[in-house]
Amino acid sequence: MAxxxxxxxxxxxxxxxxxxxxxxxxxxxxxIVNAGLKGxxxxxxxxxxxxxxxIAAALMMVTTLFVSxxxxxxxxxxxxxxxxxxxxxxxxxxxxEGEITDRSIAFANYAAPLRxxxxxxxxxxxxxxxxxxxxxxxxxGASFQLQRMIEENPDLIGREFTMTSPxxxxxxxxxxxxxxxxxxxxxxxxxxxxxxxxxxxxERGLIETTFNTNLFTNGDxxxxxxxxxxxxxxxxxxxxxxxLLLSFPIGVAAAVYLEEFAPKNKWTDLIEVNINNLAAVPxxxxxxxxxxxxxxxxxxxxxxxxxxxxxxxxxxxxTIIIASRAALKSVPPSIxxxxxxxxxxxxxxxxxHVLPLxxxxxxxxxxxxMAQALGETAPLLMIGMVAFVVDIPGGPMDPATVLPVQxxxxxxxxxxxxxxxxxxxxMVLLAFLVFMNAAAVLLRKKFERRW
Amino acid sequence: MQSFxxxxxxxxxxxxxxxxxxxxxxxxxxxxxxxxxSLPSYYGMYVALWCGIPAFLxxxxxxxxxxxxxxxxxxxxxxxxxxxxxDGERMSDSRIGLLLNDxxxxxxxxIASASTEIVREAAAYYNSLKATGGWLLxxxxxxxxxxxxxxxxxxxxxxxxxxxxxELAVKVFMVxxxxxxxxxxxxxxxxLLFESLRFFSKVPVTEFLFGTHWSPQISLRADQVGSSxxxxxxxxxxxTFLISAIAMAVAVPIGLLSAIYMAExxxxxxxxxxxxxxxxxxxIPTVVYGFFAALTVAPFFRDxxxxxxxxxxxxxxxxxxxxxxxxxIPFVSSLSDDVITAVPNAMREGSYGLGATHSETIKRVVLPxxxxxxxxxxxxxxxxxxxxxxxxxxxxxxxANLTANxxxxxxxxxxxxxxxxxxxxxxxxxxTLAAFALGLVLFTITLVLNVIALRVVRKYREQYE
Numbered sequence: 012m013a014x015x016x017x018x019x020x021x022x023x024x025x026x027x028x029x030x031x032x033x034x035x036x037x038x039x040x041x042x043i044v045n046a047g048l049k050g051x052x053x054x055x056x057x058x059x060x061x062x063x064x065x066i067a068a069a070l071m072m073v074t075t076l077f078v079s080x081x082x083x084x085x086x087x088x089x090x091x092x093x094x095x096x097x098x099x100x101x102x103x104x105x106x107x108e109g110e111i112t113d114r115s116i117a118f119a120n121y122a123a124p125l126r127x128x129x130x131x132x133x134x135x136x137x138x139x140x141x142x143x144x145x146x147x148x149x150x151x152g153a154s155f156q157l158q159r160m161i162e163e164n165p166d167l168i169g170r171e172f173t174m175t176s177p178x179x180x181x182x183x184x185x186x187x188x189x190x191x192x193x194x195x196x197x198x199x200x201x202x203x204x205x206x207x208x209x210x211x212x213x214e215r216g217l218i219e220t221t222f223n224t225n226l227f228t229n230g231d232x233x234x235x236x237x238x239x240x241x242x243x244x245x246x247x248x249x250x251x252x253x254x255l256l257l258s259f260p261i262g263v264a265a266a267v268y269l270e271e272f273a274p275k276n277k278w279t280d281l282i283e284v285n286i287n288n289l290a291a292v293p294x295x296x297x298x299x300x301x302x303x304x305x306x307x308x309x310x311x312x313x314x315x316x317x318x319x320x321x322x323x324x325x326x327x328x329x330t331i332i333i334a335s336r337a338a339l340k341s342v343p344p345s346i347x348x349x350x351x352x353x354x355x356x357x358x359x360x361x362x363x364h365v366l367p368l369x370x371x372x373x374x375x376x377x378x379x380x381m382a383q384a385l386g387e388t389a390p391l392l393m394i395g396m397v398a399f400v401v402d403i404p405g406g407p408m409d410p411a412t413v414l415p416v417q418x419x420x421x422x423x424x425x426x427x428x429x430x431x432x433x434x435x436x437x438m439v440l441l442a443f444l445v446f447m448n449a450a451a452v453l454l455r456k457k458f459e460r461r462w
Numbered sequence: 463m464q465s466f467x468x469x470x471x472x473x474x475x476x477x478x479x480x481x482x483x484x485x486x487x488x489x490x491x492x493x494x495x496x497x498x499x500s501l502p503s504y505y506g507m508y509v510a511l512w513c514g515i516p517a518f519l520x521x522x523x524x525x526x527x528x529x530x531x532x533x534x535x536x537x538x539x540x541x542x543x544x545x546x547x548x549d550g551e552r553m554s555d556s557r558i559g560l561l562l563n564d565x566x567x568x569x570x571x572x573i574a575s576a577s578t579e580i581v582r583e584a585a586a587y588y589n590s591l592k593a594t595g596g597w598l599l600x601x602x603x604x605x606x607x608x609x610x611x612x613x614x615x616x617x618x619x620x621x622x623x624x625x626x627x628x629e630l631a632v633k634v635f636m637v638x639x640x641x642x643x644x645x646x647x648x649x650x651x652x653x654l655l656f657e658s659l660r661f662f663s664k665v666p667v668t669e670f671l672f673g674t675h676w677s678p679q680i681s682l683r684a685d686q687v688g689s690s691x692x693x694x695x696x697x698x699x700x701x702t703f704l705i706s707a708i709a710m711a712v713a714v715p716i717g718l719l720s721a722i723y724m725a726e727x728x729x730x731x732x733x734x735x736x737x738x739x740x741x742x743x744x745x746i747p748t749v750v751y752g753f754f755a756a757l758t759v760a761p762f763f764r765d766x767x768x769x770x771x772x773x774x775x776x777x778x779x780x781x782x783x784x785x786x787x788x789x790x791i792p793f794v795s796s797l798s799d800d801v802i803t804a805v806p807n808a809m810r811e812g813s814y815g816l817g818a819t820h821s822e823t824i825k826r827v828v829l830p831x832x833x834x835x836x837x838x839x840x841x842x843x844x845x846x847x848x849x850x851x852x853x854x855x856x857x858x859x860x861x862a863n864l865t866a867n868x869x870x871x872x873x874x875x876x877x878x879x880x881x882x883x884x885x886x887x888x889x890x891x892x893x894t895l896a897a898f899a900l901g902l903v904l905f906t907i908t909l910v911l912n913v914i915a916l917r918v919v920r921k922y923r924e925q926y927e
Contacts, residue, residue: 044817051819058821062723065716066736069795072788073743079758080750261639268636285643291842291912292905293849295876296650299901302883303653310529325646332643358629386747389851389876392884415749415852422753422856430757437750444745 084434090223090236091186093148093212094175095128099161101169116162121154125174132215133208144205148212150177152237177225178218180235180428182209186218189427200427226435230401231417235428238421240436242403246316246396246411247385253320253407254327254384259377261324262331263366266373269332270339271361290329297326298393306394313395314410322390327380334376338369371458378451382444388415414440464596465525472521472607476514479611483509486618500625508624511631513611517603524599532595533562536588540580654905657898664892665693670899672696676862676873678882678893693896695903697862701779701872705854706847708783708868709790713847714840716787717794724795725802726824737799744792752856755785760857767869777859777871786853793843801835801919802828838919845911849904851876875900 103123106115126146130136136145153176160174161167177183181200184190186209196203212218229239273279301322305311311318342365350360391397396412397420404411412420414436421433484506491497498505537558561581568585569592618624662670673694720740724733760781767774774780805828813823829836859871860881882897 051822055819055821058824059723059727062719062727065719066723068716069720069740069743069788069791070736072791073739075758076746076750076754076788079754083757261642264636264639265642268633268640272633272636273640282640282643285647287916288909288912289643289646291845291908292650293845293851293876293908295849295851295879296654296901296905299879299883299898300646300650300653303657303898304649309526325642328642328646356625356629358632382745386745386749388747388749389855389880392855392880397884415747418749418753419852419856422749422756433753437753440747441750444747448745 080434080437084431084438086187086189087226087428087431087435088223089187089220090177090225091183091218091220092175092177094173094217094219095125095132096171097124097128097157097174098171099124099157099168104161104168111165111168113162116165117158119158119161121157121161125149125153125157128174132212132217136208141204144202145208147205148178148182148209150179150236151234152177152232175219177236178209180426183236184428185209186213186220226432230403231399231412231420232401233399235424235426235432238429238432240414240417240439242400243412243414243417243436244439246400246404247413249316249404249407249411250319250323250391250413251381251385253317254323255377255381257320257324258327258331258380262328262377262380263335263373265328266332266335266339267361267366270336271357271365286329286332289325290333293389294326294387295389295393297322298390300325301390301394312408312410314398314400314412316396316404316407316409316411316413318394319391319396319411319413320407322394323384323387326387326390327384330380330383331373331376334379335369335373338372338376339365341372342368368460371454375451375455378447378454382447382451385413385443385447386415386440388419391416392419414443464600465521468521468600468603472514472517472603475517475604475607475611476510479513479607479615480506480510482611482615483507483618486615487624490618491620497620499621499623504624504628505618505622507628508622509611509614509618511628512614513607515631516610517607520603520606521599524595524603528592528595532588532591533566535591536565536584537562539587540584650905654898654902657895658902661892661895661899664895669693670695670896674864676878678878678896691892693892693899695875695900697864698873698875698878698900699903700864700866701858701862702848702874702876704779704866704868704872705783705786705858705874706844708780709786709847710840710844712784712787713790713794713843717791717843718798718836720791721795721798721802722824722829725799726820726828740792740795743788744796746789748789748850748852749856751785751789752852752854755781755853755857759785772869774869775859775871777857778869779858779872780868782854782857783868785857786847786850789850789853790843790847793846794839797839797842798832798836801832801839804835805831834918834921838915841911841915841918845908845915848911849876849908851880855880875904879904 099121101111104116104119105111126142126149129145129149130142133145136142153174156176157174178186181190182205185201185206190199190201192199192201192203192206201209209218225237226239228241229237230242232238269279269282273282301318305318305321306313311321346364346368347360350364351357355363391413396416398410398412399420400410400412402409418433418436418440421429421436480503484502486509487498487502487505488495495502564581565584565588568581569588670693673692674696675692675694676697678691678693720736724737728736760776760778763778763781764774764776809827809831810823813827818826854874854877858877859873860877861871862873862878863870865872879897879900882893882900
């Protein structure tokens with residue numbers, strides 16, 4: 012490391028200047044070391060700096076990641092809605108005989124009164140194409156919403172009432188200021204005329220921004236303003252439940268056997284090697300296994316949380332087994348010997364003494380395994396959980412999707428508004444993960460015992 | 463839902479069996495439980511196990527094979543004319559599969575496409591079989607439960623070694639659970655091998671492994687343009703290698719240097735804050751990284767490329783590789799941190815004693831001593847990078863370009879597996895089977911890397927313990 016820099020050492024230079032000592036005294040080891048010291052200290056500082064830079068770079072990346080997601084996604088928690096005075100005429104919902112029945116209500120054309128309500132705001136709009144552009148302000152879901160209102164409350168028929176419904180996603184984006192109106196008109200999704208009408212509506216106080224409950228109560232939809240994550244959350248819940256119910260008992264039983272009962276032989280070695288390898292197998296391979304075995308051989312339904320749960324069980328088992336074995340190992344042998352000493356059988360010793368003491372560690376491992384399973388996407392794509400599912404799944408056999416897959420699907424959608432939706436869904440997913448990991452940390456802090 | 467009620471009834475029966483068995487054990491010895499071989503609750507469990515296990519096994523077997531049996535019976539009942547296609551020949555297996563699907567859909571009351579008379583009749587037959595089977599199952603399962611419980615209940619006596627019986631059952635359960643890992647591995651290998659062999663019977667192995675052209679489109683008509691699907695996987699391997707190399711170029715310096723700083727220099731306080739922050743990176747789902755790569759990093763690179771007059775693809779290998787590198791940083795840093803702290807202090811002190819500075823000690827003593835562990839960790843990280851799916855699916859391209867230019871779009875093995883298998887596919891076309899062949903390659907490579915890495919790490923550990 013010593014850099015050959017003769018000028019660095021002052022005493023040597025001084026000695027050379029004196030001229031007398033140089034001939035008698037050659038450079039000692041100390042001189043050589045001292046000569047290099049400055050350079051070495053610089054190298055030391057530089058090396059330290061590299062470490063700091065590396066950490067700073069890593070932290071900067073974490074920050075960039077979070078900032079970019081939050082800044083993209085926070086707007087999705089708000090939604091723009093429009094309040095319009097709407098009149099549903101009796102003629103519209105009556106059938107051919109002029110009576111109002113459940114059937115006639117179900118089949119009426121609810122888009123018409125909404126369009127009429129919009130036209131009433133802008134009497135100057137005449138031409139067909141202009142009117143069509145005007146209708147685009149309302150979400151496609153508005154007519155379904157009107158239908159539901161009428162079905163629930165038939166008294167509204169024939170009266171004027173105010174209906175508040177979301178505007179379509181382009182105008183939602185416009186209201187949030189994410190459309191640059193200085194861009195040439197044909198390069199953006201909202202025309203100048205539409206922007207003008209929207210501004211007029213804003214001035215009349217008909218437009219308001221509220222908390223987006225659709226995001227948390229609806230299933231998926233092609234319309235960004237109606238799409239929600241509830242279907243995916245429920246799907247994730249069923250999938251995780253199946254995973255938990257299978258992987259926890261199996262993992263604990265396997266860990267207990269390997270740690271407490273198994274003789275040390277080739278067979279148990281093989282099991283251990285297998286567990287360690289499975290922990291590092293790419294997750295997509297588990298998806299291929301699920302496709303070939305669970306779907307093709309056993310004929311289980313595609314897209315069902317049950318199959319997802321089975322695949323994720325196989326994936327999380329190594330994590331749970333390894334954590335549970337570590338927890339069992341940390342229980343001191345004296346506990347075991349005491350139990351055996353008072354006459355307990357081996358299984359009694361385990362169930363009465365060892366397992367309760369090891370349980371916090373096992374639970375921590377299980378929660379971490381579940382958090383992994385919650386964030387897993389690739390294997391679920393293989394078994395068909397990428398379907399576009401609008402309905403909220405009613406059970407573990409129904410077609411469903413999960414939160415990360417929903418994020419993947421939305422990230423692929425072309426609509427601008429889905430970018431914010433995706434980021435919002437990511438924030439929800441991260442919130443769940445933070446919650447689970449915090450629970451694991453708390454559990455460990457609270458119950459961890461040092462023997 | 464019938465099986466659900468059955469499960470509930472069985473659970474109730476098991477509980478009843480437990481109480482009866484326990485009660486009988488107590489009453490047999492007239493309340494003097496010390497005369498019993500086992501504690502009374504073991505007799506209860508003994509009866510409960512005999513009540514539950516055979517019944518649940520039966521139920522599980524039936525649910526697993528019900529569909530196959532019923533379908534075969536329905537198929538056998540179909541008149542021969544139903545199985546003759548429009549061309550007067552017997553239908554191919556796939557057409558029969560379609561017909562069965564139709565029957566099943568009609569049976570479930572879903573509106574099937576243009577169900578014919580034959581299909582409707584078969585569906586009715588299927589439904590009646592299913593109903594009969596359901597009743598038969600209920601009777602058999604309940605008989606097994608009651609019979610098993612009754613037999614065990616009769617056997618309850620002071621001499622019955624109930625505890626040993628129960629413990630044997632628990633032990634058998636544990637052994638079965640511990641072998642699941644082996645069965646998973648066998649399942650992975652068999653399913654990948656089996657499907658890959660089917661693929662290699664259509665496409666030669668050498669073409670797959672050494673071909674340089676990948677375009678897995680299969681023609682529907684013989685004279686279609688671009689009809690010959692070609693399955694040369696070299697571009698995929700090259701793309702995977704390129705992206706993994708970029709990822710490692712990001713992750714190894716940052717991960718290793720931050721691990722060194724954390725283990726050797728950082729004050730305890732800094733360590734306590736920075737370490738968990740880096741571990742956050744490890745807990746973020748890969749789909750989030752994919753989103754970050756596709757919507758933030760890739761456009762950023764494309765735009766800054768334009769600024770310098772470079773044409774950077776919006777699906778560049780650079781963006782995917784960089785984000786994958788970020789994902790792997792905590793992996794490298796935590797593994798390296800472990801091995802660096804495991805180097806005995808005596809070695810450091812010896813180096814200080816000879817007058818080395820801190821950084822010289824690290825570079826000349828600590829790192830060489832920790833090298834096998836670090837290499838092992840890096841190998842594990844490489845295997846993780848190769849197998850990573852979501853980042854590349856979302857941020858890397860689909861077109862198989864054979865290029866080493868990180869600004870261009872490349873595709874990887876995992877991307878192709880996903881694109882080949884997502885969506886509706888025929889299961890025996892080379893296109894779908896190719897995914898399994900790619901999966902086999904992926905599994906083999908990661909397995910070899912993992913085995914080497916684990917061996918290197920283990921060998922190193924033995925030196926200091």
